Amino acid sequence: MKINRTFLCLPLCLALFNNCTKEDKPTETPIAETNAPACQTPNESDNTYRTFFKPSVGWVGDPIPFYENGIFHLFYLYDARNTMPTFHPWYKVTTSDFETFTDTSEMIATGTANQQDGALGTGSVFKRNGIYYAFYTGHNGILDPKEKIMLATSTDLKNWTKDPSFLLQASWGYDRNEFRDPIVIEDKGTGTYKMLIATRSEVGLVSNSNVPWRAVIAQYSSSNLRDWTLEKPFYEDTTTFLTECPDVFTMGDYQYLIYSSIDDRMVHYKYRPLTSNTWITPINNKLDGIAFYAGKTVTDGTNRYITGWCPTKNKNSDAAIFDWAGSLVTHRLVQHPNGTLGIAIPNGVDNKFSVNEVLNAKIGFGTTKQGDAYTLKGNAAEKAFSVFDRETGAFKIKTHIKATSSTQFGFEFGACGTRNEVFAIVFDLAKNQLRLDKVIKNASSLNVTQLPLNIPANKEFDVTIISENSVCVIYINDEIAFTNRIYKMNQNPWAIFADNGEVTFSDLKIFK
Structure with missing residues (x-):
């Protein structure tokens, strides 16, 4: 129940203070690969x-x-x-x-x-x-x-x-x-x-x-x-x-x-x-x-x-x-x-999202594709990634993840242009965490929120993501729900990534 608008906001204000220093605006550089999509700034008030x-x-x-x-x-x-x-x-x-x-x-x-x-x-x-x-x-x-x-x-x-x-x-x-x-x-x-x-x-x-x-x-x-x-x-x-x-x-x-x-x-x-x-x-x-x-x-x-x-x-x-x-x-x-x-x-x-859409990979690095399986191999110098075309409205992403040797991987939203700034859903196997990080290239990541992550012995994860406009919910192994509000996600590309080692996103599909 809301009893005092300022008081109930305080815990969140304090928890996120370090992440609230300025208005969020596109920070992509004007020079990017010719097939790299530019950032969009959709009007949230138009969303249903x-x-x-x-x-x-x-x-x-x-x-x-x-x-x-x-x-x-x-x-x-x-x-x-x-x-x-x-x-x-x-x-x-x-x-x-x-x-x-x-x-x-x-x-x-x-x-x-x-x-x-x-x-x-x-x-x-x-x-x-x-x-x-x-x-x-x-x-x-x-x-x-x-x-x-x-x-x-x-x-x-x-x-x-x-x-x-x-x-x-x-x-x-x-x-x-x-x-x-x-x-x-x-x-x-x-x-x-x-x-x-x-x-x-x-x-x-x-x-x-x-x-x-x-x-x-x-x-x-x-x-x-x-x-x-x-x-x-x-x-x-x-x-x-x-x-x-x-x-x-x-x-x-x-x-x-x-x-x-x-x-x-x-x-x-x-x-x-x-x-x-x-x-x-x-x-x-x-x-x-x-x-x-x-x-x-x-x-x-x-x-x-x-x-x-x-x-x-x-x-x-x-x-x-x-x-x-x-x-x-x-x-x-x-x-x-x-x-x-x-x-x-x-x-x-x-069941609401049942129509399989064609995935359109725009740019990538360190990725091998075989059918609907994407194997990413990151290294100490650069993470592996694949960026997919922008999505609008509501959609579902489903995949099965197998972490062969990578200990940090996941999904990026707002991954447009040069990927200078993204919001990442991070599977961190070293810290047993599931996180939402704001990741700025060549700078320290800012953790927005996190949950404990139970890591199966086989390091495999069945993942479903439901996204509608700025709301994103990720479900993992019928164990975890992780809800977030990410405005940059809407109408901008998304990506999969691996920071180190090898991970496979098999049966990766998107549904409308």
């Missing part, structure tokens, strides 16, 4: 997002997904980016497959500038006895408390009526101004309902920790969804300021907790066997990079998906800091036998 949905006007904030009868109802905080004192009404878009979307516009309006819900925040939708309950955050920075939990109901998921008699504020010992993002789950063992709320607590309320305040997921119980009784906290965390947008669900023999850390701006998860009260933190507890936030999950009974937003950047510049809100991005969760989670592309998104 159909795969990574955004409304025709405005942007997608925190998603609140709900599934019923074959349809995913994706409520979200609508970000108009205007100067109105009220903001973030609940809007909704529907889909059956995450391939195509129907925008149904506003569902729950904001209150007035003086009311508790002058701004709406994240919440959840729950159905009981034919009634849909939307519990949401009412936020108003001029009030005390700033945040309370509020309620609207519906009989058809379309028409919503606010219930002014329902107001739940923080209990004693909890931070009354940081009290948001409610999720309701059913405790079938007791026949009651639990409401979990992101907040903070004082010393002694939860444990004997010497941390004066800590992030807590408060827990309330109810038998009727209207009268709520405080129980002991569901979860506490001394490593972050707030565990935003919590989500709790069960898959097989495990229970999962997903939350967005307000400090590192990433979506994390923990899990535990249903027979245990102790949370397990996996080695890689991140479900994407810094360009995917406020992830909440939903299941159709067969698959479970996590949906969040990829932020835009100020002034549509790669050199700028992230905004709040952006485009809707959805991944499919994959459960492993040991309880850990992997990330995969939703089938609907994968």
Whole structure:
């Protein structure tokens, strides 16, 4: 949930400060090979997002997904980016497959500038006895408390009526101004309902920790969804300021907790066997990079998906800091036998791109082509690469990578002209990292973001990349999703590369 536009931007501003020194402009030299394409600077405002949905006007904030009868109802905080004192009404878009979307516009309006819900925040939708309950955050920075939990109901998921008699504020010992993002789950063992709320607590309320305040997921119980009784906290965390947008669900023999850390701006998860009260933190507890936030999950009974937003950047510049809100991005969760989670592309998104386009290599070095296989051999003096023709709109790249001896390879976007400046998705086997780097020729690379990379013993990777305008998501081995916003990518060439040693990109294809 967005509670203060400046405050929520700070972690990203600080993290990317060194990369935000100037506006991003083409830096290609005017002299290049005759067949090397020049850089384009497309107008982002002209772009339409159909795969990574955004409304025709405005942007997608925190998603609140709900599934019923074959349809995913994706409520979200609508970000108009205007100067109105009220903001973030609940809007909704529907889909059956995450391939195509129907925008149904506003569902729950904001209150007035003086009311508790002058701004709406994240919440959840729950159905009981034919009634849909939307519990949401009412936020108003001029009030005390700033945040309370509020309620609207519906009989058809379309028409919503606010219930002014329902107001739940923080209990004693909890931070009354940081009290948001409610999720309701059913405790079938007791026949009651639990409401979990992101907040903070004082010393002694939860444990004997010497941390004066800590992030807590408060827990309330109810038998009727209207009268709520405080129980002991569901979860506490001394490593972050707030565990935003919590989500709790069960898959097989495990229970999962997903939350967005307000400090590192990433979506994390923990899990535990249903027979245990102790949370397990996996080695890689991140479900994407810094360009995917406020992830909440939903299941159709067969698959479970996590949906969040990829932020835009100020002034549509790669050199700028992230905004709040952006485009809707959805991944499919994959459960492993040991309880850990992997990330995969939703089938609907994968199947959307089925027409194989002809790859047109423009320039290259150190590359041998045999059919759809490209073997690159880099050396200490110069990396091997192949540059392919520019792409526009939405497309899919698929390939199987075999790292024979190279320890650093990947994909470049914005690889135009002399490739003086590119954004590189780097597989770094020496550091076990997957990175987005801004690479400037004859200068040090600037790391934008990174994730841990699990390296199989055979050093082989099945890779799918979905790109639409400035949004790029790479999926690897049904293990990793890496979402990024790269403005220079749109309408400019892309490339594959190897910094050292040999690597083969086999069955390299592009689909529209």
